[in-house]
Amino acid sequence: MSDVNGVVEHGWEQVADTFRANFKEGKDLGAACCVYVDGRAVVDLWGGLADRAGNRPWVKDTIALVASTTKGATAMCAHLLVQRGQLDLDAPVTRYWPEFGAAGKEKMPVRYLLSHQAGLPYVDTPLTFEEACAWDPLVRALEVQKPLWTPGTEHLYHAMTFGFLVGEVVRRITGKSLGTFFAEEIARPLELSAWIGLPEEIEPRVAPLEVAPFPYDSPEDLVTDFARLMRLDPAVAATLVKDVYGPGSAFMKAGAVGGVTQENMHSRTYRAAEFPAANMFANAHSIARMYAATVSDVDGFRLLQPDTVAAMTVVQTDRTRMHGVPPELLPHTKNLFNMSQGFWRATPPISPLLGPASFGHPGSGGSLGAADPDSRVGFGYVTNLWAATLIDPRAIELTSAVRKCLG
Template identity: 45%
Template sequence: MTEIQGEIARGFEPVRDAFAENFAREQEIGAAVTVYQHGRPVVDLWAGQADADTGRAWTSDTLQFVFSATKGVTAICALVLAQRGALDLDAPVADYWPEFAAEGKGRIPVRWLLTHQAGLPVLDERVPLAEALRWDPVVEALAAQRPVWEPGTAHGYHALTYGWLVGEVVRRITGRSLGSFLREEIAAPLDLDFWIGLPAAEHHRVSRAISWEMEDLKASVDAPEVMFDPTSLAMRTHHVTEPQFDHRDPRVWAAEMPSVNGLGTAHSLARLYAALVSEVDGVRVLDERTVAEASTVHTSGVERIHGFDIRYGLGFLLPPENGQPSPLVGPRSFGHPGYGGSLGFADPEHGLGFGFVANHLGAPQLVDPRSLRLARAVYACLS
């Protein structure tokens, strides 16, 4: 039996039970979950191995690559600028980034970058990975790219390009990379251990993630068929670079790919989301008005990439209304999952901040059974 470490407040014991069940039933290797309520931690658990090959134990400061859970963090950076009045979400992107106006994109508002409506999920020509890690080559390619659908008429998941699009707007406004803005303006005041652009001195803390084999992915009933069609938008949106990035590559950890390469702890992910809806040790990141706008439905329906019927706020996934399974259990919750199971979300109704990370990466699906089990356990405690 895997030893569970950490602390849990009275009344939240079912979350510990759910966490233990993940190790018993879901082939968990190493993982952590944290829950904040009304600005204080009520669940902070970790267990297992950070590296199954060496036996290195998972500890409270183990860092996990969280894939698309990074997108929620990137959205928060943009929303902080909007809240301060430095960014007008309804202004054209080209007002901040003039080169972006090429190929008829001059009227696309910043808002559509956050809601995946810009029509720019792919590049006609893939960028060599070594160049993509330098930032500018991808940004230049996106500025020159023609949208693959009329912007604003549909939404489709910008799996990789989202981070460069939003990140370049942040850079044009602040003169700093998105990772630097996150570190200086959000992570430092909150004492977060979350990075977009991980310093070399922290690389030793990164867990060794285990991915599914391709044949296992194809056998997964939840893996969309379009993920295996090389001509589909779904495949192309994940192949912006040549070769594809490797989440185990320290060069990728050190670069900034604000759609996917966030590295952090479950505690920091939960603490950040908690600070969107409550004051955490004297710090609140977003005010109620900004949270209300960010968590309002901006676009919904079947998206163009994977065919999921989903709803987006401003950079955040929102709970469905049609009874479909969702990683977001609370009707007012908002957040973002990541490939492999990572999840961060907030719930203003209950003052919640939630973070889950794991190094046994699940199949590419919208709902991971481990994070869903944990989220349901949290809400069961509230009721």
């Protein structure tokens, strides 16, 4: 069993036991988990291997790619501007980004960008990997693109475009890229080891990704697991897997922007670029500390005020239909994607995260950042063994342990 290091306060041993069990059961290669309560860390653990090939251990300052957990950090940047009165979520995007108004998008409010209701889940202009990394070509493509649906009437996960859409609004308001704004306004005051656009000198701290074997022997096994996890009738699950999440669907296209692949995600080019939906590098301590600062003071610094948090966590997608779902199945999908203004809320099977009022964002591969206003908890989990399951159980089990420790 891999060594686990760090600190655990009395009363939080169940989180540590769950974290160690992930290694004992072969669920993790290298990972870290951190829990903040009332602005201080009560659990801060790391263990395993950062790099199997080099037999390099995971240490306190190891960082890893956290994929869509990045979206939570990006959303916080936007809500910091809302809190300062510089951004109105109900104003049209064109107030801040005039060129966005082409192809019938002139009246689209900013809030649709954050709630995945904009109708721009993928870019329909062919772009190279280098063009996507350069930012401007992808933004220009989004400016002229017609929405896939009437904005505000449907929703679908904007896996990669979320970061460019929200990031360009932030850039137009502040004159700074999303990664720079995050570094100056969130990472620096909180002393985070977290970057959107990784500096070259930080490269030696990165834990390379390793993808776990695909766990399903057949499509039927995948459907069975999906039905169980999402609490769906098997027939409904089979239709959704085929029509909504299957090959050629808008959902699958959403994850394939600008030729980004698992292979070039390891490249220095990708790590240095800014993909504010998907390429933050961080450790668990920083993710937990960042979320903690949205629900409590952290060393005298409060990132977001309670009224900001209350407004940004109101679910938006319960009022719209999921794109691509046959009409007869819509009632079954009502709670599959409970998205507020940039954050997941209570959604099977990750519900209730840390509590009924909690919010956060998971990332492909297994990472998770979350906070709970009621218990004033910030949570972070980072791993370099990317799960190939539909839903990763590791972070779910850890947040369950947190709830039990809270009583």
